[in-house]
Amino acid sequence: MKIVAGQLRVIAGQPRVNIAAMKAMIDQVRSSADCIVFPEMCVGGYFLADRYNDTEYMAFLESFNDEIRSYSQDIIVIWGNMTSQSGLVGHDGRPVRFNSALAAYNGEWLERASGFEPGRYIKHLLPEYRVFDDERYFMSAQDYYRATGSETMAFLEPFSVHLPTGTLRLGIHLCEDLWSEDYQISPMAVSRQKGADFIVNLSSSPWTLNKEKSRHKRIKYHAQVLGSIPPYLYCNCAGMQNNGKNILMFDGGSTLYQSNGEIDDQAPQDFEAACYCFSTSKMEATTSSKLLDALIHAVRYVDDELFPFKPTWVIGLSGGLDSSVNAALLVLALGSERVLGVNMATHHNSSTTIDNAARLAAQLKIAYRQGSIEALVDSTHSTLAAYGIEEPDSLTQENIQARLRGHLLSSIASSVKGVIINNANKIETALGYATLYGDTIGALSVLGDCTKLQVVDLARMINARYEVPLIPENLLATVSDEGIQWQVAPSAELKSLQVDPMKWGYHDLLINRILEYPGYSIESLMQDYLDGRLLRSEYGRWIHFYQLTPKAFVDDLEWVLRTMQNAVFKRIQMPPIVMISRGSFGFDFRENQLRLEMSTNYFDLKKQILAMEGTYEV
Numbered sequence: 001m002k003i004v005a006g007q008l009r010v011i012a013g014q015p016r017v018n019i020a021a022m023k024a025m026i027d028q029v030r031s032s033a034d035c036i037v038f039p040e041m042c043v044g045g046y047f048l049a050d051r052y053n054d055t056e057y058m059a060f061l062e063s064f065n066d067e068i069r070s071y072s073q074d075i076i077v078i079w080g081n082m083t084s085q086s087g088l089v090g091h092d093g094r095p096v097r098f099n100s101a102l103a104a105y106n107g108e109w110l111e112r113a114s115g116f117e118p119g120r121y122i123k124h125l126l127p128e129y130r131v132f133d134d135e136r137y138f139m140s141a142q143d144y145y146r147a148t149g150s151e152t153m154a155f156l157e158p159f160s161v162h163l164p165t166g167t168l169r170l171g172i173h174l175c176e177d178l179w180s181e182d183y184q185i186s187p188m189a190v191s192r193q194k195g196a197d198f199i200v201n202l203s204s205s206p207w208t209l210n211k212e213k214s215r216h217k218r219i220k221y222h223a224q225v226l227g228s229i230p231p232y233l234y235c236n237c238a239g240m241q242n243n244g245k246n247i248l249m250f251d252g253g254s255t256l257y258q259s260n261g262e263i264d265d266q267a268p269q270d271f272e273a274a275c276y277c278f279s280t281s282k283m284e285a286t287t288s289s290k291l292l293d294a295l296i297h298a299v300r301y302v303d304d305e306l307f308p309f310k311p312t313w314v315i316g317l318s319g320g321l322d323s324s325v326n327a328a329l330l331v332l333a334l335g336s337e338r339v340l341g342v343n344m345a346t347h348h349n350s351s352t353t354i355d356n357a358a359r360l361a362a363q364l365k366i367a368y369r370q371g372s373i374e375a376l377v378d379s380t381h382s383t384l385a386a387y388g389i390e391e392p393d394s395l396t397q398e399n400i401q402a403r404l405r406g407h408l409l410s411s412i413a414s415s416v417k418g419v420i421i422n423n424a425n426k427i428e429t430a431l432g433y434a435t436l437y438g439d440t441i442g443a444l445s446v447l448g449d450c451t452k453l454q455v456v457d458l459a460r461m462i463n464a465r466y467e468v469p470l471i472p473e474n475l476l477a478t479v480s481d482e483g484i485q486w487q488v489a490p491s492a493e494l495k496s497l498q499v500d501p502m503k504w505g506y507h508d509l510l511i512n513r514i515l516e517y518p519g520y521s522i523e524s525l526m527q528d529y530l531d532g533r534l535l536r537s538e539y540g541r542w543i544h545f546y547q548l549t550p551k552a553f554v555d556d557l558e559w560v561l562r563t564m565q566n567a568v569f570k571r572i573q574m575p576p577i578v579m580i581s582r583g584s585f586g587f588d589f590r591e592n593q594l595r596l597e598m599s600t601n602y603f604d605l606k607k608q609i610l611a612m613e614g615t616y617e618v
Helices: 015-029 049-053 055-062 064-069 141-148 187-193 211-226 290-306 321-334 351-364 374-386 394-415 426-431 452-466 506-516 522-531 540-545 550-566 600-610
Strands: 003-007 035-037 076-089 095-105 120-122 159-163 166-174 198-202 232-235 238-242 246-251 255-257 263-266 274-277 312-316 339-345 367-372 418-422 478-480 483-485
Touching: 003 015, 003 232, 015 035, 015 064, 015 274, 049 055, 055 064, 055 076, 055 095, 064 076, 064 095, 076 141, 076 166, 076 198, 095 166, 120 141, 120 166, 166 187, 187 211, 211 232, 211 255, 238 290, 246 290, 290 321, 290 452, 312 321, 312 394, 321 339, 321 351, 321 452, 339 351, 339 394, 351 367, 374 394, 394 418, 426 452, 426 506, 426 550, 452 506, 483 540, 506 522, 506 540, 506 550, 522 550, 522 600, 550 600
Parallel strands: 003 035, 035 076, 166 198, 198 232, 312 339, 312 418, 339 367
Antiparallel strands: 003 274, 076 095, 095 120, 159 166, 232 255, 238 246, 255 263, 478 483
16 A cells, blocks of 8 residues: 655644645645545644634534545545534533544545444544643543443444455554553554554644654554554644644654554654655654754744734844844744844943844844843833832842833834744743743743753754854853853843853753653652762762752752742743743643642651761762
């Protein structure tokens, strides 16, 4: 069988656009392929939130299934869309909805040997973690069996496809059905038991760093446990979708796996749509700059899908690392003519960063405006004095500057019909190292899920792509086994000789651990410190570098935890973040405003750690 992955750029909420793209791909390969497979929920998009509760809109999406079926002359077409069932009510009291795969050939629904449910497969495993909320909206196949008295696992019976070359028993899975280790059933094992000759998996799998490695590992796990698996095609979408607080990127990377779980062939994983016909030995290598490509595409897709009026993207260009990287990302995504850099200095800003900003703007060939906000600061102080506040404290004076910069950027963006890009990285976002309505503003946070060291890596990738030191070398840290060195230490430059309070490298690891592994508790981290395991791990060089003796370790840990919790109110008001990790703020790592309360075990461990002060070598 010659099979094609319709690696569609799915645009959520635009079914007519998606259907037109699907038809174009079908027509392109109709005469040369036996089968074309499209991604999960490719008609209306996967991340529709409570739009799924709109029964009229769901009926509208479902109405396209017959139209797509009519496109299947001389080619098997398999696609993802929602379906319903007359007379069934879901757990929410609304008409039931299913996350389904549909399959047709020569204008007819594919049949199973038993005659059960022609043309439809219902997802068995519904993810309820991170950004996924399937159980909120859909009934699983297992609940369908219980509600209708159907034979258990009947949906996992393969479809019988009669081709000129013979009959193929075709199994279909949907995304999470592959990740069955933590569930009671394994769709892979059942499909194999029921005699599937070939299995296709329709996915809408958001990309995060190393996600492809996890998927490859999962396929090999099934092959090892079962002895072998049917040849397996994973078909993913490309493009961008969002859930209101996170921008979710889809890298494509549709993959054909052999019976032993090894990769046979792979479609491009460059975040672009592709109509890819599989054959052996054409596997694409993962590039070392995939993170850079993901962020470039994130900006491009957000601009295209969410801002169709083609705004000017306004950036506060301070001459520091984060804003420099963001400016380069904007230009790589949209071109220099769509970007406006604004430098807003006070006497606290160094000539080095001011020069960095001007030089970068010139190299990027973007519009650039440079000036001073001292007059705004003085005016604000005068106005405060009129209200009886003669001498604001130091922190208030810093916040005044940051908030005035936000005010000025907003005014400029409004004047040029533009939007603002947020410059915060993940560590600043975690620790609330930003002024609300100042540097927390923006339409998009591109770097909000990137640690500081990842931003350094991005800068080096950008310089390699431009083949010139576009991002100034004085901003790029040198990381070694001993620690980290900066030519120009990161600073908000809101007061004289200010340096950011973060322990770069160490806090990058610590905060990612807190966010990405919620099951790995703070108490586990403390126990690892107590037992010396933390010192022998990747944390070791940072514990040495920052001299985190027992008291320093505990003091820093409590500062991080307290500061993170106190900053929740800022994060929930910040722009949507491009998700690149397993623990992105938003609807990935979900949080609310609570007082910090530590466990009894925490205080026991703290006491044991502090008792080692003076005897614990770091």
